[in-house]
Amino acid sequence: MLSEMLLTEISRLSLLDKLPLHRQLYEALRRAVLDGKLSAGDRLPSSRELAQDLSISRNTVMAALNQLTVEGYLTSRVGSGTFISERVPKATAQQRSSHCNQDPILSRRGLPLASAFCATELEIYPFTPGLVDFSAFPVALWQRLQNKHWRMTYPDLLDYSYSGGYAPLRRAVADYLRVFRSVPLEVEQVIITNGTQQSMELCAQLLVDYRDVVWIEDPAYWGAVKAFMATGLTLHPVPVDGSGIAPQAADNGVPPRLIYVTPSHQYPTGAVMSLTRRQQLLALARQHKAWVLEDDYDSEFRFSGPPISSLAGLDTDERVLYMGSFSKVLYPGLKLGYLVVPKGLTSSFKQAHYDLNRPGQMPVQAALAEFIEMGHFASALRRARQSYFERRRCLLAALQPCLGEHAQITGAEQGLHLCLRLPTVVDDKALARRIGQFNLTVRPLSSYCLERTDARGLVIGYGYAPLAEIERCGPLLAGAISETLERLKAPTRR
Ligand SMILES: Cc1ncc(COP(=O)(O)O)c(C=O)c1O
Numbered sequence: 001m002l003s004e005m006l007l008t009e010i011s012r013l014s015l016l017d018k019l020p021l022h023r024q025l026y027e028a029l030r031r032a033v034l035d036g037k038l039s040a041g042d043r044l045p046s047s048r049e050l051a052q053d054l055s056i057s058r059n060t061v062m063a064a065l066n067q068l069t070v071e072g073y074l075t076s077r078v079g080s081g082t083f084i085s086e087r088v089p090k091a092t093a094q095q096r097s098s099h100c101n102q103d104p105i106l107s108r109r110g111l112p113l114a115s116a117f118c119a120t121e122l123e124i125y126p127f128t129p130g131l132v133d134f135s136a137f138p139v140a141l142w143q144r145l146q147n148k149h150w151r152m153t154y155p156d157l158l159d160y161s162y163s164g165g166y167a168p169l170r171r172a173v174a175d176y177l178r179v180f181r182s183v184p185l186e187v188e189q190v191i192i193t194n195g196t197q198q199s200m201e202l203c204a205q206l207l208v209d210y211r212d213v214v215w216i217e218d219p220a221y222w223g224a225v226k227a228f229m230a231t232g233l234t235l236h237p238v239p240v241d242g243s244g245i246a247p248q249a250a251d252n253g254v255p256p257r258l259i260y261v262t263p264s265h266q267y268p269t270g271a272v273m274s275l276t277r278r279q280q281l282l283a284l285a286r287q288h289k290a291w292v293l294e295d296d297y298d299s300e301f302r303f304s305g306p307p308i309s310s311l312a313g314l315d316t317d318e319r320v321l322y323m324g325s326f327s328k329v330l331y332p333g334l335k336l337g338y339l340v341v342p343k344g345l346t347s348s349f350k351q352a353h354y355d356l357n358r359p360g361q362m363p364v365q366a367a368l369a370e371f372i373e374m375g376h377f378a379s380a381l382r383r384a385r386q387s388y389f390e391r392r393r394c395l396l397a398a399l400q401p402c403l404g405e406h407a408q409i410t411g412a413e414q415g416l417h418l419c420l421r422l423p424t425v426v427d428d429k430a431l432a433r434r435i436g437q438f439n440l441t442v443r444p445l446s447s448y449c450l451e452r453t454d455a456r457g458l459v460i461g462y463g464y465a466p467l468a469e470i471e472r473c474g475p476l477l478a479g480a481i482s483e484t485l486e487r488l489k490a491p492t493r494r
Contacts, residue, residue, distance in 0.1 A: 002032075002044075002045065003045075003050070003053035003054055005028075006029065006032070006050075007054060009027075009031060009032070010024045010028050010054075021060050022061075022064045022067075022451070023064075025056070025061065025064040026063075026064040026067050029068060029073070030068060030071075034108055034111075038084050039084060040085065041083060041086065042083065042084045043080075043081050043082070043083050044065075044081065044084070046081065046082075047065060059453060062453045063451045063452075063453065065082060066446075066450065066452075066453060067450060069082075070449075071111075071112035072085055072087055072111065072112050073085055073088060073111070073112070073115075085115065087114065087115055109230065109232065112226075112229055113226055124441065124464065125439050125440050126441070126465035126469045126473045127395075127435075127440050127442050127464070127473070128441040128443075128461050129268065129442070131416075131461055131464035132327070132331070132384075132416060132463045132464065133384075133463060133465075133466065134330075134331035134332075136383060136384065137331050137380070138376065138380065141371075141376060142367070145370055145371055146363070146367045149363045149364075149366040149367045153362075153363050157362040157366065158363075159360070159362075160358045160359060160360050161192070161361075162350075162354055163350060164188075164346070164349075164350045164353070165191060165365055166362050166366050166369055168369035168370075169365045169366070169368055169369035170190040170191075170192060170338075172369050172372040172373060173190050173192075173324075174190050176372070177190075177322070180300075181299065181312070181324075183312045183313055183340060184313065185312075188343070188346050189340050189341055189342070189343060190339075191339045191346075191353060192337075192338055192359070192365060193338065193353070193357075193359070194337065195327060195336065195337040196223065196295060197227055198337070198357065199321075199337055199338070200228070200293065200295075200323065201230070202339065202349065202356070202357075203291065203339070204231035204258065205231055205352070205356065206345075206348065206349060206352050207257070207258060207321075208231075208257040210231075210232040210233075211232060212233055212234065212258070213233070213254055213256050213258075214228050214233045214236065214257065214259070215238045215247070215251065215254075215256040215259040215290075216228065216236065216238070216260050216450070217237075217238065217244075217245050217261060217262065218237035218239050218240060218452050219240065219268055219269060219445060219448035219449045219452070220267075220449075221262060221295070221297075221448075222448065224260050224295065228258075235450065236251070236254045236256065237452070239452055240266050240269055240271055241271065242271055242410070244263055244272065244273030244274065244277050244278075244281075245259075245261050246277070252284075252288075255290070256288055256290045257289075257290050258292075259281065259285055259291070259292045259293065260295065261273065261292065261295070261311070262295045262296075262297065263296075263310075263311045264296055264299045264310070264414065265299070265411060265414040265415045267295075267297065268417065268419055268443070268459040269410055269411055269419050269445070269455075270410045270411010270413075270415065270417070270418055270419050271410060271411060272305070272308060272411075273311070278311055282311070282314060282315060282317065282319065285317075285320075290319070291320075291321060292311065292319050293321050294311045294320050294322045296310055296322060296324050297323075297324070297325060297327075297415075298414065298415035298416060300328065300381055301328070301384070301415055301416060302414045303385075303388075303392060303413055304412075304413045305413040310322060318342035321341050322340040323338070324337060325337035326368070328416065328463075329381050330377075334368075335361075336361075387467075388463060390467050391462040391463075392412065392418070394462075394471055394474060395470055395474055396409070396418075397474070398471075398474025398475055398477065399420065399460075399478055399481070402420070402478050402481045402482050402485060406422065406423050406488060407420055407481065407485060409421075416461055416462060416463030417462065417463070418459075418460055418462070419445060419458070419459050419460070420460060422445075422456045422457045422484075422485075423456065424454050426456045426484060426485075426488070428444035428457055429446060429447065431444070431481070432444040435458075435477060435480045438476045440473055440476065440477055442458045442460045442477070443458070444457075445458065458481070460477070
């Protein structure tokens with residue numbers, strides 16, 4: 001029954017649109033859910049059965065199911081199968097029999113936006129990736145600076161910000177980027193945003209049109225996935241290898257208007273984009289007349305290997321927009337980041353940012369500018385680097401016994417997380433759940449994948465837990481990983 005329905009929908013879609021087969025299956029299943037033909041809790045046939053019934057490859061089925069899982073339409077339970085997510089509104093009996101469409105509570109756009117990307121791993125425990133230890137933040141000093149600027153605040157600082165942010169803060173950011181990230185820029189090009197999320201949205205809103213194609217790394221940063229979904233773009237996942245995003249000839253058939261990359265430490269694999277790849281990417285962007293969004297989210301923390309300069313620093317064509325954030329060095333709730341736009345775009349971006357977001361918080365921006373000017377940012381960064389360096393060393397030492405043919409670490413030279421790559425046969429979601437039983441959070445690499453089905457591993461953060469916790473919990477983590485790897489080596493019983 002389901003297969004017949006899907007086949008009908010797929011053939012209808014193939015007449016309308018030249019979508020690849022996995023996108024047609026994705027769309028057919030998505031519509032079946034949204035139209036109430038499949039509803040919360042319904043179990044899907046296995047990927048093998050679906051592939052057989054539809055006479056398509058299992059990889060095609062897996063790619064469609066993966067995408068629907070990422071977007072929150074499906075959930076899988078180990079040993080029981082794949083189900084329509086409980087977040088999808090239940091269809092009534094009448095709806096099921098008549099197949100008529102009842103409006104879902106959320107819009108088609110809203111449903112995936114409201115689903116958690118890594119739903120089962122949201123708890124915060126040692127090793128949660130993407131988190132920093134803000135306990136070291138100099139709260140008393142910050143409070144003094146805030147008070148000072150509140151006392152001094154002129155009425156115009158209480159207004160919205162018209163000009164891309166507080167001028168001394170934009171100057172401080174420009175000075176930092178010129179020296180430490182080799183970004184050639186003028187202060188005018190810096191726009192203070194309320195973080196990378198807002199920077200990405202602004203770029204998507206201003207540079208591309210609804211349904212235009214954005215190339216996104218696969219595996220991907222979920223914040224970027226959601227920002228582009230929310231702005232109505234068509235995501236085209238491009239696999240990442242050891243040198244970063246690796247477009248193939250076939251990808252050129254889906255020309256991008258926007259390319260989102262994390263070149264200095266790919267999120268989540270940690271791959272560093274090689275110079276050759278950077279040059280190829282810039283050439284590709286030029287060829288397609290596409291914009292490149294460089295997310296330089298954790299470049300402040302480089303622990304080993306040669307320094308890596310930014311992609312924006314190599315750009316001679318004004319195609320790269322550079323994004324940074326204060327979330328990692330200071331604290332995420334500060335909600336301040338920056339976007340560097342090409343000269344020709346500055347006034348349009350400032351105007352649109354003002355109209356769309358009504359930016360403000362100028363007294364906080366003034367306090368931050370002084371925090372940087374007085375050298376407190378540089379000392380906070382030095383302290384944080386030292387502290388994270390120790391935590392990283394301790395985690396690497398703890399993981400040492402697991403490493404070998406079946407487990408390698410990538411991306412440990414920089415940032416606040418590393419990636420432990422595992423063989424494709426390992427169920428990394430099950431392993432992450434097993435590790436969760438020790439009250440530790442690691443994220444399965446496969447949860448970050450959009451289309452690819454070959455990436456398995458664990459994304460392990462060392463930014464959140466203090467050193468003593470890493471010392472205590474590292475062996476538990478390593479033990480659980482080794483246990484899984486041992487099982488791979490054991491001869492299978494007949
Ligand atoms: C890849 C990536 N980009 C950007 C950010 C920072 O985002 P924001 O400035 O919105 O806090 C993060 C934070 O975890 C991240 O992992």
